[in-house]
Amino acid sequence: MDIFKLIFSRRTIRRFLNKKIDRSYLEKMVQLGALAPSRVNMQPWEFIIVDDKKLKRKIFKNILWGSKNSINKVFADPQYAPAAYIAILVNAKIRDVGYEYEIGACAENIMLYAWSLGIGSVWFHALNREKIISLFQIPTEKIFDSLIGLGYPAHTSKIAKFSNNNYLYSIDESLNLIVPKRDIKTLTYYNIYGHFK
Ligand SMILES: Cc1cc2nc3c(=O)[nH]c(=O)nc-3n(C[C@H](O)[C@H](O)[C@H](O)COP(=O)(O)O)c2cc1C
Known part of the structure; x- marks a missing residue:
């Protein structure tokens, strides 16, 4: 891999x-x-x-x-x-x-x-x-x-869309994990803080 x-x-x-x-x-x-x-x-x-x-x-x-x-x-x-x-x-x-x-x-x-x-x-x-x-x-x-x-x-464990500020992972009916991750685009600035691409 x-x-x-x-x-x-x-x-x-x-x-x-x-x-x-x-x-x-x-x-x-x-x-x-x-x-x-x-x-x-x-x-x-x-x-x-x-x-x-x-x-x-x-x-x-x-x-x-x-x-x-x-x-x-x-x-x-x-x-x-x-x-x-x-x-x-x-x-x-x-x-x-x-x-x-x-x-x-x-x-x-x-x-x-x-x-x-x-x-x-x-x-x-x-x-x-x-x-x-x-x-x-x-x-x-x-x-x-x-x-x-x-x-x-x-x-298994899958990434899910992060919304409503909910960071808690959950499980589906087969007990697989679903893990919300913040969108990197909302966390990254370019050159000056607060400047998106
Ligand atoms: C410093 C640290 C402590 C953690 N302690 C626990 C713990 O005590 N029990 C647990 O089930 N998971 C623990 N975790 C795992 C986190 O819950 C897990 O990394 C988070 O939910 C994100 O899921 P991911 O690792 O699948 O991305 C810990 C993670 C870190 C970085």
């Missing part, structure tokens, strides 16, 4: 097939995550690859699906849980504040490479964090940032 199509077609996937992901793919994902740009090349990240069945089950129970969008409860079905996870940690000795930019770039590398392999992803920030930290036995000098859920998609 060319890079335009890859980025254009990556959407968050929230229900996954019961199909294993090769550990070698997960290792390549973190390898590419760790090659993201970082301030002064500080590379503050560390990763935990999770493919153990028992641990995955415990993690899934600690995902908070958010109340902002009422459809999210549909995704809490363990039958469609991610096939693997990658936890992203920050080494607080390297950087303990302002690391979100590099973690964002790192996570995007992981999710885009996964998608190039046909593996969908969802970036989880809304989690029972205390519980996750204890499940992973993360030492105090390491910050748990977030978790990426990964798996072969059990649904």
Whole structure:
């Protein structure tokens, strides 16, 4: 897939097939995550690859699906849980504040490479964090940032026209996602702010 199509077609996937992901793919994902740009090349990240069945089950129970969008409860079905996870940690000795930019770039590398392999992803920030930290036995000098859920998609996700300021994604009758995206023409100016082409 060319890079335009890859980025254009990556959407968050929230229900996954019961199909294993090769550990070698997960290792390549973190390898590419760790090659993201970082301030002064500080590379503050560390990763935990999770493919153990028992641990995955415990993690899934600690995902908070958010109340902002009422459809999210549909995704809490363990039958469609991610096939693997990658936890992203920050080494607080390297950087303990302002690391979100590099973690964002790192996570995007992981999710885009996964998608190039046909593996969908969802970036989880809304989690029972205390519980996750204890499940992973993360030492105090390491910050748990977030978790990426990964798996072969059990649904599609389509971009829809953005209107009435409604940014909430929805689902169709087959539980495929519909994700409104703002029209880039309304967000881009030429040379002077407010000047459209
Ligand atoms: C910083 C960040 C945190 C996110 N946290 C969650 C989360 O906790 N749970 C979730 O289901 N999706 C989460 N997402 C995914 C967004 O909901 C998703 O990217 C958004 O709805 C747009 O959909 P798309 O990725 O398909 O374009 C998060 C995304 C970002 C960038």
